[in-house]
Each structure stands twice: as C-alpha cells, then as structure tokens.
Amino acid sequence: MSSSGPGNVGIVIVSHSPKIAEGAADMVRQMVGDAVPLAWTGGDVDGGLGTNVAGILKAIETAWSPAGVAILVDLGGAETNSEMAVEMLPEGRRARVLVCNAPVVEGAVIAATESSGGSSLAAVKRSAEEFYA
C-alpha cells in the first residue's frame, strides 16, 4: 500500500505438478490482484511430476521483494527442495524467505491477501498457517 516501504511480500507457489502451481497462481491473480509479486514452479528438470531446486531458486528471484518471500508447497519433496533452495540463497536474502506450513492453494490465496495489505513476512506466514490451526 505504501510506496515508501519495502513493498509487498512476494509469494512463490511450489507444486509437484506445474499445472497445479500455475492454476493456484491464476487463482491468486484473479482473487487478490496484481499488487503482490508472484511466481510459480512445478515439475522435475525433465518436465515430469516433481520439484527442483533450480526452478524454485528462479521463482524466488522472480517474486523477490525487499519485504521478503513466502513459499507455499505441496507434498514432502516440495518442502525439502524449497528449504534447500532457501539455504542456497545469498546470505542477505536467506532470512527473508520462509516456507509456510499451509495447504498450497488456500495458503497461496491467504498469504497473497495478507501481503496485498502490506503485512510483514511474519504476518503473511502466520495468516497462511492459520488454515491448519
């Protein structure tokens, strides 16, 4: 909301299925709008079902915001690969990227809604995680 602040928290969607990741991103765009940096990634390096660190790093770069980035993931490998990607970020960025423990589609919409109001990264994560609370 504020133009002088660090901007809105970026959202990254990571699914084993590129179709799910892209579809969830579509939902975020339609429901929440364009005020939130957003990127998605899905599939292994050969295009099959899975997740890959290089794709996640690229998505973080695309959705990067000085306010930080919240990552929404689906099953196991998506989380492990996302955490690996976060650790491989330059040191100054590492602490500003968080993986949320939330359902990927609902979590992405909630996180983006929270972010679009100018909330902090911690607030965005907390809000997305309320879904399982």
Next chain:
Amino acid sequence: MHDANANRAAQTFVPLTASAVLVNPVGLHARPSVKLTQCAKGFAAKIEIALAVDGPWTDAKSPVKVMRVKAPQGATLYFRVAGPDGKAALAAVLALVHDGFGEA
C-alpha cells in the same frame, strides 16, 4: 452491555456499528472474503464482522477468519469499527457489501 465492552477495548474511539445484507450470489465465500479483508486492511481502524448484532465478532482483516464466518447470501452482516478512520472504513466496507463485492 456490549457497547460498554467495546468502549473499553477501543478506548478513545467510540465504536461505530452498522449492518448490511449480503446480496452477492455466493455469500461471503473465498473471493468476497479476500476483497473484504483487502478493503479492511486499507484502514487503521479495528474492523470486526459478525452474523448477529451481539457477535461473536471476527477480525475483518484476517482472511482465514473471515472465510470461516461462512455467511450465505441473504445473511445480515454486522460491522463494528473503531479507530481514527473508523467512519471512512465503515463506509467502505458497507459499500463493498451493497455492491455485491463487484459480483452481483
């Protein structure tokens, strides 16, 4: 009695209340909930919603909590607002409901 409670919570700002009937076809489901919370977040005032005049009250700035209210079409939505820009906030959220969240 609930006025007294609200007064204590809001301290310097007297809470404003108003209600509106949900006219959009899906009620307060995902998309309208997102719009409502986005609108509410634009104000400093504390904004709460409820399905009855005496609550229970839900923080209108929390997308998850607003979705859990699950207000259907035709339901009356009560608003309770307190803060420096409370008047403008109340007008904005009421306009959103009257407008059917841009969906009706």
Next chain:
Amino acid sequence: MSLDRAARERLVRGLAGSVIEHADELTRLDQAIGDGDHGLNMKRGFEAVVATLPDLADKSLPEMLKAIGMTLVMKVGGASGPLVGTFFMELGKALPEQPSRADLVGATEKAIDAVKARGRSEAGQKTLLDVLVPVHAVLAGGGDARAIASEAVQAADRTTPMLATRGRASFLGERSIGHMDPGSRSASLLIGAAIETLELEVNR
C-alpha cells in the same frame, strides 16, 4: 588415504554406475511404497554427475564431493536430491584433501547430522539414515572394508520390516511394512561402490 586423479574418476564412475545399473530395482522398490520415481531421479542425477567428467576429477577430493552434491541437489529432485546432495556437500566441506580414517569418521558424522537436519529425521523412521547411521557406527568402531560393505547391505535389508514414519512412505502407515526403503537401498549401493573403489586404491 590419498586419491589421485584417476582414482577420483574411478570413484565417481563407481558411485554413478551403482545407482544407474540398479535404477529399475530402485524404481520397483519405490513403486511399492513411494511415488515410483526414485530410480529415475537418482539415475538422472548421477548421469548429470558423470557428464561433468573429466573436469570433475580435476578438482581436489573435497571440491569434487561438493560439486557432486550440488549437481545431485539440482538434478535429482524429489526429497532424495536435497538429502543425498546434502550428504555429499557436507562431506566435501568437512574432509581435508588427504583424509585419515579419523577424518573420514568425523566428516561422515557431520554429513549425517546435516542429512538429519535437512530431513528433520532420525534413524528408525525407514529412511536412508537407517543405512547411514549403522554404517557410520561400524566405520567409527574400526571395522574393515568388508565389515562396512556388509553392514550397508544388512542395514538396507533391516528397513524391510520397519514402519515408515518420515517421507512419502509414511502416508502408507502399516502398509509401508514389508518393503525395503528405496532410499536405504540407494545409500547402500553408493556405500558399496565407494568401499569397492577405495579398497582397490588402498590395497594397491
């Protein structure tokens, strides 16, 4: 222990070959209790590692291990990529260029701790840790090459009756019992290949 360039290349080819040749078996194991992509994922990762030869073997042992880990992280995918990749990367970080046995014991312990942290897991949950941890115990206890290799095989076998409580197989609950853990099998294959190559070097 000192590995010259030729020995390092043999080590890489040995590790890669062990996984690539058993890709179908790993896939079958993973089809029983996982998403069926472990063989394919590991094969893709180690093919990518082999593709970085001969340059890869020009690096010192620690740098080579780090490079292998990085390639695996980027190419394997699934949960195995970060887990196995982390093991190699941390091993590379902790080992000196000409490690003693004590160095190897210390470095593998650090690498195993990193895998535990990465997977938020401990031995006993039907994961590759159920091979890494007991094999490390044999290594630390002074076991010879044969004892280490044999423990790797037996430890993988011992995952068969285990109940998975971490990783994809844990979704199956009781049904995970009676199948060998694919990640344990691939870890066991890699250890077997490493021992075979290293023993050859040490005995020369």
